Amino acid sequence: MFFSLIGFLNIVLLWPLVLCSYLLNLENLVWEHMPWGLLFGAGALSLTANLLGNLGIACTFEMFLTLGLAFAVPISAIVDIYRHEVVFQGMKLAGILLILLGFMLVQLPDDWPDYLTMLLRYR
Incomplete structure (x- = not known):
């Protein structure tokens, strides 16, 4: 349902922008x-x-889909390094690491702040 809503809003709201940019010669097609x-x-x-x-999501666990989405960018980066000899520096490496960190945070249980608070209080 969510993807259908996004597609519907794109059709309803974005076509005037494309038409205006074409008519005002902001973009030549x-x-x-x-x-x-x-x-x-x-x-x-x-x-x-x-x-x-x-x-x-309907047939398997949500973690498998999250795992695939999270590792798509780092695996693509590895393929780019070996196949196209791309050199990643600075912010690109930071972005890849943030994606992996985000995956790890998504996999934590919902009540992980409670566990962290218990650990810090009873040290």
């Missing part, structure tokens, strides 16, 4: 030079990922 294959491919992959995500 040359239809012959559009990478239609890449756009349709990206759209199909995005739709597939959303459908698999929704079915994944």
Whole structure:
């Protein structure tokens, strides 16, 4: 339901911005030079990922989906390092580490602050 709401709001609210930017010549769209294959491919992959995500939650544990989403960026970074010889520095490395830290925090139980408070009080 959430993805349907996002799609509906995108259709209702964003098309005037695209139309205004085209009519005011803020963005020139040359239809012959559009990478239609890449756009349709990206759209199909995005739709597939959303459908698999929704079915994944229904058929398996939520942790598996969270694990896949959390490690997608670091694994992509590793592939970029070895396949495309990309060098990551500074903020990019910090972003990857924050994603992994976020995954670890999501996996903690809901009442983890209570456990932390008990540990600090009864030391």
